[in-house]
Amino acid sequence: MLRDITLGQYYQTDSVIHRLDPRVKLVATLIFIISLFLVDNFIGYAVAALFLFMVIKLSKVPFKFMVRGMKAIVFLLLIAVVFNLFFTPGEVVFSVWKIKVTKEGIYLAAFMAIRLVFLIMGSSVMTLTTTPNQLTDGLEKLLSPLKKVKVPVHEISMMMSIALRFIPILLEETDKIMKAQIARGADFESGNLIKKAKSLVPLLVPLFISAFRRANDLATAMEARCYRGGDFRTKMKPLIYQKRDRLAYLVCWGYLLLCIVIGKILF
Amino acid sequence: MSIILDHVNHIYEEDTAMAFPALTDINLVIPDGQFIGLIGHTGSGKSTLVQHLNGLLKPTSGAIYYNGADINDEDYNKKELRSKVGLVFQYPEHQLFEIDVFSDVCFGPKNLGLSKKEVELRAYAALKQVGIEDEYFYQSPFDLSGGQKRRVAIAGVLAMKPEVLILDEPTAGLDPKGRDEILDQIAKLREETGMTVILVSHSMEDVAKYVDRIIVMNKSRILYDDEPREVFKHYKELEEVGLAAPQITYIMQALKQKGLSVDTDITTIDEAKNAILSAIRSK
Amino acid sequence: MGIIKTDNLVFEYIRRDEEGNVEGITRAVDEVTLDIKQGDFVAILGHNGSGKSTLAKHINAILYPTEGTVWVDGMDTSDEDKLWDIRQSAGMVFQNPDNQIIGQIVEEDVGFGPENLGVPTKEIWERMEESLKAVGMYEFRKHSPNKLSGGQKQRVSIAGVIAMHPKCIVLDEPTAMLDPNGRKEVIRAVRALNDVENITVVLITHYMEEIIYANKVFVMDGGKVAMEGTPREIFSQVEKLKSLRLDVPQVTLLAHELKKSGLPLPDGILTKEELVTALGL
Numbered sequence: 001m002l003r004d005i006t007l008g009q010y011y012q013t014d015s016v017i018h019r020l021d022p023r024v025k026l027v028a029t030l031i032f033i034i035s036l037f038l039v040d041n042f043i044g045y046a047v048a049a050l051f052l053f054m055v056i057k058l059s060k061v062p063f064k065f066m067v068r069g070m071k072a073i074v075f076l077l078l079i080a081v082v083f084n085l086f087f088t089p090g091e092v093v094f095s096v097w098k099i100k101v102t103k104e105g106i107y108l109a110a111f112m113a114i115r116l117v118f119l120i121m122g123s124s125v126m127t128l129t130t131t132p133n134q135l136t137d138g139l140e141k142l143l144s145p146l147k148k149v150k151v152p153v154h155e156i157s158m159m160m161s162i163a164l165r166f167i168p169i170l171l172e173e174t175d176k177i178m179k180a181q182i183a184r185g186a187d188f189e190s191g192n193l194i195k196k197a198k199s200l201v202p203l204l205v206p207l208f209i210s211a212f213r214r215a216n217d218l219a220t221a222m223e224a225r226c227y228r229g230g231d232f233r234t235k236m237k238p239l240i241y242q243k244r245d246r247l248a249y250l251v252c253w254g255y256l257l258l259c260i261v262i263g264k265i266l267f
Numbered sequence: 268m269s270i271i272l273d274h275v276n277h278i279y280e281e282d283t284a285m286a287f288p289a290l291t292d293i294n295l296v297i298p299d300g301q302f303i304g305l306i307g308h309t310g311s312g313k314s315t316l317v318q319h320l321n322g323l324l325k326p327t328s329g330a331i332y333y334n335g336a337d338i339n340d341e342d343y344n345k346k347e348l349r350s351k352v353g354l355v356f357q358y359p360e361h362q363l364f365e366i367d368v369f370s371d372v373c374f375g376p377k378n379l380g381l382s383k384k385e386v387e388l389r390a391y392a393a394l395k396q397v398g399i400e401d402e403y404f405y406q407s408p409f410d411l412s413g414g415q416k417r418r419v420a421i422a423g424v425l426a427m428k429p430e431v432l433i434l435d436e437p438t439a440g441l442d443p444k445g446r447d448e449i450l451d452q453i454a455k456l457r458e459e460t461g462m463t464v465i466l467v468s469h470s471m472e473d474v475a476k477y478v479d480r481i482i483v484m485n486k487s488r489i490l491y492d493d494e495p496r497e498v499f500k501h502y503k504e505l506e507e508v509g510l511a512a513p514q515i516t517y518i519m520q521a522l523k524q525k526g527l528s529v530d531t532d533i534t535t536i537d538e539a540k541n542a543i544l545s546a547i548r549s550k
Numbered sequence: 551m552g553i554i555k556t557d558n559l560v561f562e563y564i565r566r567d568e569e570g571n572v573e574g575i576t577r578a579v580d581e582v583t584l585d586i587k588q589g590d591f592v593a594i595l596g597h598n599g600s601g602k603s604t605l606a607k608h609i610n611a612i613l614y615p616t617e618g619t620v621w622v623d624g625m626d627t628s629d630e631d632k633l634w635d636i637r638q639s640a641g642m643v644f645q646n647p648d649n650q651i652i653g654q655i656v657e658e659d660v661g662f663g664p665e666n667l668g669v670p671t672k673e674i675w676e677r678m679e680e681s682l683k684a685v686g687m688y689e690f691r692k693h694s695p696n697k698l699s700g701g702q703k704q705r706v707s708i709a710g711v712i713a714m715h716p717k718c719i720v721l722d723e724p725t726a727m728l729d730p731n732g733r734k735e736v737i738r739a740v741r742a743l744n745d746v747e748n749i750t751v752v753l754i755t756h757y758m759e760e761i762i763y764a765n766k767v768f769v770m771d772g773g774k775v776a777m778e779g780t781p782r783e784i785f786s787q788v789e790k791l792k793s794l795r796l797d798v799p800q801v802t803l804l805a806h807e808l809k810k811s812g813l814p815l816p817d818g819i820l821t822k823e824e825l826v827t828a829l830g831l
């Protein structure tokens with residue numbers, strides 16, 4: 001059940017998108033997110049959809065794999081849709097008892113849903129095609145100007161990278177602990193909120209203890225391999241922009257411009 | 268009174284590109300009171316199989332009957348099943364969570380909705396059954412040694428008074444003495460209570476001494492299911508799938524080949540010693 | 551002086567209760583003196599809690615002696631200026647494969663050590679290649695470690711250490727969490743390193759069948775070295791091993807039992823072939 005969360009997982013294959021510089025992918029993701037909030041009409045969303053579809057196609061990540069990741073946010077999506085659908089004032093289309101559904105509500109709900117889905121998909125493309133190491137390398141390099149104002153950029157990116165690496169391991173462990181406790185008659189599903197929260201204790205205690213032990217082990221292992229912060233390190237995969245990266249930047253900025261034109265100027 | 272598996276299949280990630288069979292056409296009858304060793308290497312399906320026996324996993328097809336009733340029927344009481352078919356997982360760290368040993372063992376029976384007195388009586392009895400002394404009762408389970416943690420984890424399931432006890436790799440990570448102690452304890456436990464015990468293990472050598480029946484799994488299927496000495500006769504085939512018969516089997520085979528008239532079905536050191544001595548003396 | 555040398559090594563730690571009051575002092579390593587030569591394959595054996603892992607952590611300067619001295623390649627481990635040289639000379643592989651792999655792809659993990667040492671990019675790639683080939687994991691270089699078996703993960707961890715070009719590699723119960731196949735894989739890789747690359751190996755374990763290949767064995771108990779010798783010398787002392795919570799291979803045990811029953815057999819029989827020969831068959 002927990003295996004279904006694809007967010008933050010790397011999908012291994014060889015594609016143009018996989019080979020892009022992580023900095024390009026980070027910037028592109030940011031651009032894509034901004035674009036989603038710039039456009040608010042169907043043509044704009046169609047352009048965004050086309051862009052996203054093109055990128056997914058190029059990434060060679062099976063569409064199915066991507067959709068599975070959406071399961072985790074279905075709940076969030078439902079809340080967003082329901083709120084927008086029922087609580088937006090405007091021209092009433094139909095009403096049931098005291099709840100009125102408005103034209104504006106339908107629009108807003110649909111757009112919100114599309115935005116959320118695109119947002120998650122857009123960011124999943126990045127995490128699915130970029131290893132956490134590349135990702136954090138990219139972030140580190142993009143944010144490196146901040147080092148001058150004493151922001152520990154390397155340390156932050158290392159922490160993120162490790163967190164990402166341990167997500168699948170800890171999810172699997174959560175699964176095992178749940179099973180071990182269910183075998184002892186634990187019930188994680190029924191009861192009211194307080195009872196449910198209480199029932200999580202037998203899950204969370206072993207999970208935290210294990211996470212701390214892992215963190216401790218990992219710190220020792222890193223030190224044993226001569227890790228001492230970012231100062232002396234060289235890079236196995238140094239980030240150097242290639243022709244394709246410059247091209248990708250061009251496409252991204254072009255796309256953003258198009259979105260601005262569609263969203264703010266034309267309509 | 269028994270467990271019956273009828274054509275059980277389990278496929279992970281069915282309907283995806285990553286689908287793979289974890290159990291293929293498993294048919295088993297496990298009568299009351301048997302002591303069974305379930306052997307196979309990682310990925311052979313043995314852990315998946317035992318998780319079917321207490322309803323943690325559902326078969327993709329096929330049926331499992333406990334005392335005649337299909338456990339995957341909608342109105343079947345899974346919670347009760349889990350108290351009857353107790354499953355102890357490999358790492359005690361995955362289940363210990365309470366502030367002291369005694370409260371931790373109380374968790375299972377408490378979930379069954381028993382009275383406080385009954386819960387405590389059962390926890391006390393279970394801890395005694397696995398050989399944990401009173402002095403440890405109010406210690407944190409996290410301060411115990413590996414072997415003791417394992418015992419407390421077993422007690423945590425025993426306190427639910429199961430009719431069947433399944434132990435997934437109870438000796439993993441223990442040193443040789445710790446391994447022997449825990450296996451001896453389980454054998455003793457079975458003798459006292461007469462319950463069905465299923466011991467899941469990588470190692471034939473570890474279980475050969477204790478069990479009445481060995482089920483060997485390989486690549487999601489049952490490869491052999493027989494008395495230990497019958498299973499070990501297939502030592503060559505076992506080798507091919509990366510499992511070895513106990514070293515003693517190989518020794519007896521080698522001696523026999525060299526002309527010493529010994530019985531090759533022997534599974535323990537004591538039997539081997541006597542057989543060799545009598546063979547040499549009669550020469 | 552050998553590659554690793556300890557002189558009267560003592561390690562003590564203070565036990566505290568929940569309020570932080572001192573409850574007592576435990577001596578985890580007690581006056582251990584060892585001398586391990588370049589190219590040796592040394593096994594350190596002992597039950598859980600015998601002090602063998604604590605001893606190992608001193609070789610990599612993860613722990614420092616309370617008393618006595620540890621030298622690695624002539625460097626005193628308590629000399630802070632030499633810390634990184636020591637950790638580079640003596641690589642370490644730990645028990646849990648999941649808790650020591652840092653990279654999300656096999657090749658990136660192997661590159662982690664050289665990156666920390668400041669090795670130039672091109673050479674990192676060369677080292678990655680040769681190390682993964684040495685443990686037979688080169689074809690998996692683009693894989694995610696999460697999808698590998700336990701034995702494969704441990705081989706990647708070993709490659710990660712070799713890529714730092716150490717003189718010596720300390721393996722702290724590398725097989726304790728593996729199944730028999732994984733154990734065999736790892737031991738085979740370790741033996742190859744010792745044979746082919748002439749890297750000094752210190753293998754810490756409680757599996758008796760893994761020490762047969764060592765040229766020297768130390769058995770620890772209560773923080774002290776309780777026995778010392780070749781595998782054959784160690785296995786000759788069945789009763790003593792049992793009293794140290796260890797066991798011996800079944801064939802050794804059987805030979806020992808036969809000898810006790812009056813058959814004229816030598817001590818320390820390690821294989822079934824030796825038993826067959828000794829029985830005069």
